[in-house]
Amino acid sequence: MKKFMNRAETLVAESLAGFVAAHERLVAFGADRKFIRRRSLRPGKVALISGGGAGHEPMHVGFVGKGMLDAACTGHVFTSPTPDQIIAAIRETDGGEGCLLIVKNYDGDVMNFEMAAELAGAEHRIATVIVRDDVNPGGSKRSQGRRGVAGTLVVEKLLGAAAEAGWRLDELSALGEDLNGRIRTVGVSLRGVTVPDTERETFVLHENEMEMGVGIHGEPGRARVKFATADEIVETMLEAILSDLAPDQSDKLLLFINGFGGTPVSELYLAYNCARARLARLGVTVARSLVGTYVTSLDMAGLSVTVARLEERELSLWDAPADTAALRW
Amino acid sequence: MKKFMNRAETLVAESLAGFVAAHERLVAFGADRKFIRRRSLRPGKVALISGGGAGHEPMHVGFVGKGMLDAACTGHVFTSPTPDQIIAAIRETDGGEGCLLIVKNYDGDVMNFEMAAELAGAEHRIATVIVRDDVNPGGSKRSQGRRGVAGTLVVEKLLGAAAEAGWRLDELSALGEDLNGRIRTVGVSLRGVTVPDTERETFVLHENEMEMGVGIHGEPGRARVKFATADEIVETMLEAILSDLAPDQSDKLLLFINGFGGTPVSELYLAYNCARARLARLGVTVARSLVGTYVTSLDMAGLSVTVARLEERELSLWDAPADTAALRW
Incomplete structure (x- = not known):
């Protein structure tokens, strides 16, 4: 196996550091480098947060910016981000209008985003959209039911534009659920x-x-x-x-x-x-x-x-x- | 070898057809599908034309549009476009201010673009920039001297913006030559x-x-x-x-x-x-x-x-x- 890397333990961190440096006009690291966020958050809109394992780039970090996500949390390769990362992103991006978590339907991601939503729920209004666009209704050993795959981009683009246009948390959440049947x-x-x-x-x-x-x-x-x-x-x-x-x-x-x-x-x-x-x-x-x-x-x-x-x-x-x-x- | 294709003979034509269909807002086929051009040409500017073998996508077709190229000619895989294709692009895009041909320094490309410039030269003002950004001064069996590689994107972006800003043919040509020493x-x-x-x-x-x-x-x-x-x-x-x-x-x-x-x-x-x-x-x-x-x-x-x-x-x-x-x- 030949890959451009220094050590397997640091490859995600190094790649994310390169990403932030290359796109410093658009993005910045959040607290303790636990996530990547829009450089300028816009007050008065619902914060959109997504994430998942590394290895899917440019998703989700490449979708952070105006008209799409406010923050993306990246785990190790093919490994969910921790609840701790997600909570840090919620704290830093929620401007009072609440947070919408966009989660691909894989067991690890769903579990960790749910745990984060529960732990942060006392202080933040949070809704979750679980993307299920895979045609395979049976899922796989990594998911119950349809997996969330490339259609996640479509969900993040549409909800991102809607959030930018001032849609409220419940409206965004309803559109997200509705989209699950149409992608x-x-x-x-x-x-x-x-x-x-x-x-x-x-x-x-x-x-x-x-x-x-x-x-x-x-x-x-x-x-x-x-x-x-x-x-x-x-x-x-x-x-x-x-x-x-x-x-x-x-x-x-x-x-x-x-x-x-x-x-x-x-x-x-x-x-x-x-x-x-x-x-x-x-x-x-x-x-x-x-x-x-x-x-x-x-x-x-x-x-x-x-x-x-x-x-x-x-x-x-x-x-x-x-x-x-x-x-x- | 597994590739998404139907037949080797048609793969370039099919891929270009998909490209034009996917980006019909930006591009269109030129006459007889010999090249891809900007959908709307802008009168009063020098026309920028590039091209080369297929297999380098998104270069050059992906660089056709406002602020970059007016036309791109694609040959078969790793094979120069023919003079015929290049001449057709010159005829269709020259709005009177002349054409700048941007050519990667590979023998086949240089030969065919030169032949096209010669054949069309009676009716059109034509200048050529041969991109030589490779660090390897000795070239290879496919080129004399430095090859034109990824730096071609930089040349096409800078000259494209300059042409859009109204630079004349001789000014563009001089900048192109100058850039060869700096990339x-x-x-x-x-x-x-x-x-x-x-x-x-x-x-x-x-x-x-x-x-x-x-x-x-x-x-x-x-x-x-x-x-x-x-x-x-x-x-x-x-x-x-x-x-x-x-x-x-x-x-x-x-x-x-x-x-x-x-x-x-x-x-x-x-x-x-x-x-x-x-x-x-x-x-x-x-x-x-x-x-x-x-x-x-x-x-x-x-x-x-x-x-x-x-x-x-x-x-x-x-x-x-x-x-x-x-x-x-």
Whole structure:
């Protein structure tokens, strides 16, 4: 295993230090470097806090900034941040309007964010949105039910814009819950990932295999299938999504192709092209698009397809300005 | 070799079609899909045209838009665009103020852009900047002298902003030449790349080896060395750059860490952190920073470090708005 690192014990801290130094206009470390926050907090808005294990960069630190998150807490690689980190972020960012915690549905994350919410609940108004966009309803050994994967970006963008526009905590929380039924993601991997601590690949695929339905922690997916053309792969993925999401021709869709870290951007655009053509044949409208490497699983070669059914209100929230390291428009 | 593709013969065309569809607000295909251009050309400015082989995405297509390029011509993987493509781009984008061709110093690119300039020269005013930012003065079998690598992004950003600000063709050309002496890049690779057509890795590295001084076409670098810590790797790279660039403490530096396609963003920030610390110890000032996957070599695991000595004028050009798929601020 060759990775750009000095020691496994310090790689997350060193990488975050580099991130803050590179984006000092946008972000700063919170107290004791327990989290990364917007450099300038805006009073009078609900604070949005997310986080999770390292290894998914640029999520979530790259989504901190105007129009998205107020703070992101990062744990060790594929390991939830501690309640202590989350509480510190709540204390520092709550300007009186309360805090919304956006949590991916993985057991460790859910447990630690819940504990933080409980411990800080006496002094702060807190609501939690648990993102569940994975098409796989059975979850995995790391989660009960659908996992929270690349659709988390969509939730954080929409709720971030809404918070910026002055929505109250209960309104944001309701939109978050509502979005859970309208965003679906499926991932495919061509290669396992190597976790820096263990130096082992999480699963090993043969030259003619791929893993369909993977999450973002190197856990195996729901089926190991034969490798195929991009058209065939994307068609299989869209089928799983659309049978769940059941959009009709009046729906406005967001189509998001996300790279897992080791996939060249040219292949992401090729996959986007396949998906776009397939959706056109089905007569549904792609109203917004995003293609890039945003929600990763270290250097995993693979990608996910996310489709969201958005109403006019959410299209406006999607289009609202964002000024973060990873998303900016 | 597993890649998201349908057929090797069509992968570039399919990927570009996806790119244009995903970014239709910004870009459009030029005549006969020979190049990608800004959706709205601005009359009264010099047209900036670049291009090269596919496999380096998001460069150059991701740099087409306001404040950067007017058109980008893409060849097949690691293969120069044809003179025919370049001439079509010149014809469609020259609004009367002439065209500046920005060419990476690789023999095939230089030859084809020169031929296009010659053939179109009777009807259009054309100047050419050949980017030579590689620290390796000897070049490789694909180039005479320093290659044009990640520093090309810096040249395209600065000249793009200058063109937007109304600089004339001769002024842009002079700045481009001047920048060649002030931008240096060195790349390191942990793994060879697999070219879709050949299905062979361009070079094979053992578990304890890395290739120092690589270009962006999978060609070997100037030395195969023992794998080391990120601190040691970055120090070696900066030494090569700084001995060439010789900045002093009054210089304002741009520090750009570029991923080659297969490197996680967390490792890029870690490398940035190492470089930033090293430069701080040397007492030189990092005035601007960029970290990301911009100038790639398919899915090569590796990164490059670029340092540019910028004067106040260039800092303003760097800060000027850009609205492209890959760079936006």
